[in-house]
Amino acid sequence: MRKKKKKDNLTAFIFLSPSLLGFVVFMVYPFVYSIFISFRDWNMFKGMKDGASPFVGLSNYIETIQNEYFRTGLIHNFSIFIIAVPLLLILSLVVAVVLNSSIFARGAFRTVYFLPYVTTVTASAMVFAAIFHPEFGPINSLLRGFGVRDLPGWLGSSKWALPTIGIYWIWKNLGYCVLIYLSGLQGVDKTYYEAASIDGASAFQKFKTITFPLVSPTTFFLLITMGVFSLSIMAEVQVMTNGGPGKSTYTMALAIYKQAFVDFDMGTASSMAVIFFVIILGITIVQWSGQKKWVNY
Amino acid sequence: MKKIMGRVLPAILVATMTMSMLSGCGSTTKNVNTNGSDESFSGTCVVYLMGSRHNEAVYQALDALKALDKYADVTFQINDDADETLNEKVPTYVAAGQQIDIVYNNNPLFQQSYVDGGVLLPLDEYVEKYKIDMEKQYGKYAKYAYNNGQVYGIPGAATVWGLYYNKQIFDNAGVDYPDDKIPMTWDEYSELSKKLTSGSGPDKIYGALHLTWPMYWYGQAIMALGGGEKFYKEDGTSNIQDPIFATALERTYNMMNVDKSIRTNADIATTGVEGTAFLDGHYGMMFSGTWVLNWLADKESYPRDFEVGIAPLPVDAGTTQKEWGVCGTFSLTQTAVDPELSFNVMVDLVRETTKRTSTEIYADQTVSSDLLFKETVEKISEFDKQITVDQVRSIFLNPDMIFVTEKVAGKNPSDYQTVITEETDLYFAKEQDLKTTIDNIEKRGNKVIE
Numbered sequence: 001m002r003k004k005k006k007k008d009n010l011t012a013f014i015f016l017s018p019s020l021l022g023f024v025v026f027m028v029y030p031f032v033y034s035i036f037i038s039f040r041d042w043n044m045f046k047g048m049k050d051g052a053s054p055f056v057g058l059s060n061y062i063e064t065i066q067n068e069y070f071r072t073g074l075i076h077n078f079s080i081f082i083i084a085v086p087l088l089l090i091l092s093l094v095v096a097v098v099l100n101s102s103i104f105a106r107g108a109f110r111t112v113y114f115l116p117y118v119t120t121v122t123a124s125a126m127v128f129a130a131i132f133h134p135e136f137g138p139i140n141s142l143l144r145g146f147g148v149r150d151l152p153g154w155l156g157s158s159k160w161a162l163p164t165i166g167i168y169w170i171w172k173n174l175g176y177c178v179l180i181y182l183s184g185l186q187g188v189d190k191t192y193y194e195a196a197s198i199d200g201a202s203a204f205q206k207f208k209t210i211t212f213p214l215v216s217p218t219t220f221f222l223l224i225t226m227g228v229f230s231l232s233i234m235a236e237v238q239v240m241t242n243g244g245p246g247k248s249t250y251t252m253a254l255a256i257y258k259q260a261f262v263d264f265d266m267g268t269a270s271s272m273a274v275i276f277f278v279i280i281l282g283i284t285i286v287q288w289s290g291q292k293k294w295v296n297y
Numbered sequence: 298m299k300k301i302m303g304r305v306l307p308a309i310l311v312a313t314m315t316m317s318m319l320s321g322c323g324s325t326t327k328n329v330n331t332n333g334s335d336e337s338f339s340g341t342c343v344v345y346l347m348g349s350r351h352n353e354a355v356y357q358a359l360d361a362l363k364a365l366d367k368y369a370d371v372t373f374q375i376n377d378d379a380d381e382t383l384n385e386k387v388p389t390y391v392a393a394g395q396q397i398d399i400v401y402n403n404n405p406l407f408q409q410s411y412v413d414g415g416v417l418l419p420l421d422e423y424v425e426k427y428k429i430d431m432e433k434q435y436g437k438y439a440k441y442a443y444n445n446g447q448v449y450g451i452p453g454a455a456t457v458w459g460l461y462y463n464k465q466i467f468d469n470a471g472v473d474y475p476d477d478k479i480p481m482t483w484d485e486y487s488e489l490s491k492k493l494t495s496g497s498g499p500d501k502i503y504g505a506l507h508l509t510w511p512m513y514w515y516g517q518a519i520m521a522l523g524g525g526e527k528f529y530k531e532d533g534t535s536n537i538q539d540p541i542f543a544t545a546l547e548r549t550y551n552m553m554n555v556d557k558s559i560r561t562n563a564d565i566a567t568t569g570v571e572g573t574a575f576l577d578g579h580y581g582m583m584f585s586g587t588w589v590l591n592w593l594a595d596k597e598s599y600p601r602d603f604e605v606g607i608a609p610l611p612v613d614a615g616t617t618q619k620e621w622g623v624c625g626t627f628s629l630t631q632t633a634v635d636p637e638l639s640f641n642v643m644v645d646l647v648r649e650t651t652k653r654t655s656t657e658i659y660a661d662q663t664v665s666s667d668l669l670f671k672e673t674v675e676k677i678s679e680f681d682k683q684i685t686v687d688q689v690r691s692i693f694l695n696p697d698m699i700f701v702t703e704k705v706a707g708k709n710p711s712d713y714q715t716v717i718t719e720e721t722d723l724y725f726a727k728e729q730d731l732k733t734t735i736d737n738i739e740k741r742g743n744k745v746i747e
Contacts, residue, residue, distance in 0.1 A: 043415055044415070045391060045392055045416065045631045046415070046631075129569075130568070132567075133564070133567070133568065134564065135564065136498065136499055153563060155563070155567040156561065156563020156726060157563065158722075158726060159728070244566065244718075244719065244722050245562075245566075245719075245722040245723060246720065246722050261385050261389065262385065262410070262711075263414070263712075264410070264415070265414075
C-alpha cells in the first residue's frame with residue numbers, strides 16, 4: 001500500500017515536472033536573482049565579473065523610497081485599486097446578471113463585451129484617445145450638447161488623465177470579468193430562485209440573498225486577480241500618456257521599467273520590483289484573511 | 298568498433314560544431330599596420346543602423362565597403378529595422394550577450410545614457426592607433442564624439458533645421474511667402490502663424506505644426522543663448538531662470554492657448570501626431586530638420602496636393618542666419634567582437650556616406666560631398682519648381698550662419714530634459730503658472746544634475 005502511494009507520488013511529480021521546471025526557471029530563479037541584484041550596484045553588461053557590481057547594502061532600497069516616480073506611481077496604483085477595481089466588479093456583476101437572463105441576442109452581447117479584452121492595448125488605446133479627444137472627441141461633443149461648459153481635458157489634463165486610464169482599464173477588463181461571473185452564475189441552482197419567488201422575494205432581495213453570496217467565491221477570485229492587475233498596470237499608460245502630463249499617470253511598473261531600461265539602473269529597478277512584490281503580497285494576504293468573513297464556499 | 302564509433306562520432310560532431318560556431322562568431326585581424334593603410338580583416342560585423350537607416354547613401358556606402366579588399370573576408374550583418382523603440386532594446390540585447398558591433402546614436406541624450414549605462418566602448422585607443430585627428434576629420438561635429446572626456450562615437454549625420462511652409466495656405470490667407478535668405482524673428486513667426494490660422498473643428502487650418510519635442514519651445518531660447526550648453530550656469534547648476542527661457546515658454550503658450558495657431562501639446566501627444574502630418578495640408582508652417590526633404594521628394598509614400606516652400610529657421614534677432622542641430626554618431630557596444638574591425642568600418646562608413654549623401658549632411662570633412670541635396674532637391678523640384686539646389690544649400694549650408702547645439706548638453710541631460718518636459722507639460726495644459734514651472738524646473742533640475 002505504502003509502496004503504491006510512493007509510486008503514485010512519483011508519477012504525479014513526473015507529470016508535474018515540465019511545468020514545475022518552467023516555474024522554477026522562469027519565475028523562481030529570476031525572482032531570487034532579482035533580490036540578489038537589488039543589493040548591488042548592478043552592471044548589466046558585466047554582472048559579477050571583475051567586481052563590476054559591488055554590494056551596496058540597502059542603498060538601492062533607500063533610493064527607491066526617495067524616488068519621486070515610484071512614490072507617485074504607488075499613489076496612482078492605489079487610487080486605481082481602490083476606485084477602479086470595485087467599480088469594475090460591480091459593473092461586471094450587473095452586466096453578467098443581465099446577460100444571464102433570457103434577453104434578446106444574448107450571445108452577441110457576450111461577444112461584444114468580451115471583444116475589448118482580446119483587442120491589443122495599442123489599437124484600443126488609440127481609439128480611446130480619439131473618443132476622449134478634448135476638442136473633437138464624441139464624449140466632449142456630447143457633454144457640450146448637454147451644456148457642460150468646463151469640459152474635461154481627459155488624457156491631456158493632469159487632473160483627468162488618471163481617471164481616463166481607469167475608465168479605459170475598466171472597459172478593457174469588463175468582458176473578462178463578465179465571463180467569469182457568468183460561469184459563476186450558471187453554477188447557482190435555479191431552485192433557490194424558485195423557492196424565493198414562492199416566498200414573495202423581490203428581484204433585489206433575490207440578488208442580495210442568493211446571487212451575491214453564491215457568487216462570492218467568483219468575486220473573491222476576481223478581486224484578487226484584478227487587484228494584482230490594477231497594481232501592475234503599465235502597457236495602457238505607456239501607450240496613452242507615457243506617464244504624463246507631468247507625472248500624473250506614472251505607475252509603479254512604469255517607474256520600474258524606466259529605471260531599468262531607460263536609466264539602465266538594474267540595482268534600483270530590482271529593489272523597486274522587490275518592494276512592488278511585497279506590496280502586492282501584503283494586499284493579497286489581507287484580502288485572503290478577510291475572505292472568511294464574506295466568501296461562501 | 299560500432300560502440301566506439303557510436304561514442305567518437307558524436308564527440309567529433311560536437312567539437313566540429315563548437316569550433317565552427319566559435320570561428321563564425323569571432324574574427325581575426327590579419328596584417329594590421331599601425332597606420333591602418335593596407336590591413337585586412339575577417340569575421341562578422343553586425344551593424345544596427347537605427348536612426349541612420351533613412352539615408353540611401355548609407356546602404357551605398359556599405360556596398361562600397363564590401364567591395365574593398367580590406368573587408369573582403371568580412372561578413373556584414375545589417376539590421377535596419379524600423380522599430381522606433383530599438384534605442385531601448387539594444388542595451389538589453391547587449392546585456393544578454395548578443396553580438397552587436399556597431400550602433401547608431403541619432404540623439405546625444407541617448408548617447409550619454411548609453412555611456413553612463415556602460416553600453417558603449419571608449420574609442421580613444423583606436424583613435425590614437427589609427428592617428429585620427431578628430432577635429433580635422435570631423436570639424437565642428439567632432440564635439441559630438443565625446444562623452445565624459447572620452448571618445449565614444451564617430452560623428453555621422455548632422456541635422457540642420459529649416460522652415461517649411463505650405464504655399465497654398467499662404468495664398469489663401471493673402472500673406473507673402475517668407476524670405477529665403479533673411480530669416481524672420483520668432484515674434485514675426487508667431488504673428489505670421491496667427492494670420493495663417495483659420496476655420497474650426499477637424500478642418501481647422503493651423504498657422505504652424507509644433508510637435509511635443511521640447512525643441513519647439515526651448516530652441517528659441519538656446520538659439521539666443523548659444524546652444525544646449527546654456528541650460529547650465531558656469532557652476533554647472535540649472536540656468537532655467539534666465540529670462541529668455543520664460544519668454545520662449547510664454548510665446549509658445551500664447552500660440553497654443555491664446556492665438557490657438559498651433560495645436561496644444563496635450564492634443565499632439567494624445568493623438569500621436571508626427572511630423573508627416575504637415576503633409577496633410579492643415580498646417581501653414583513647420584520648422585524641422587533636413588529629413589523633411591526625404592518626405593517632399595517621395596510623393597508616392599508621402600502624398601500631398603500643395604506646393605512647399607523652404608526658408609531659413611526664424612531667429613531671435615538680426616538678419617544673420619542661425620541654426621541648431623546635432624550630429625549623430627556611430628559607436629561600438631560592449632559585445633563588439635572585433636573592436637578594431639568595427640572601428641575601421643565606422644570611420645570608412647562615414648567617409649563613404651559623406652561622398653554619396655544627398656539628403657543629409659555627413660560629418661567627414663576630408664572628402665567632398667558634391668551630391669549633397671542635389672538628387673533629392675531635383676526630385677522635389679519636379680513638383681515644387683521654385684525649390685532649387687542652390688536655394689536649399691544656401692539655407693542649410695550657409696557658411697556664415699551661426700550653429701548651436703540643439704539638445705540639453707551637460708551633466709545628466711536626459712533626466713534634466715525629462716524634468717523640463719514634465720513641468721512644461723503642466724504649464725502648456727494651463728495647470729501651472731509660468732513662475733511655478735520655472736521654479737520647479739530649477740529645483741528638480743538641480744536635484745538631477747547633482
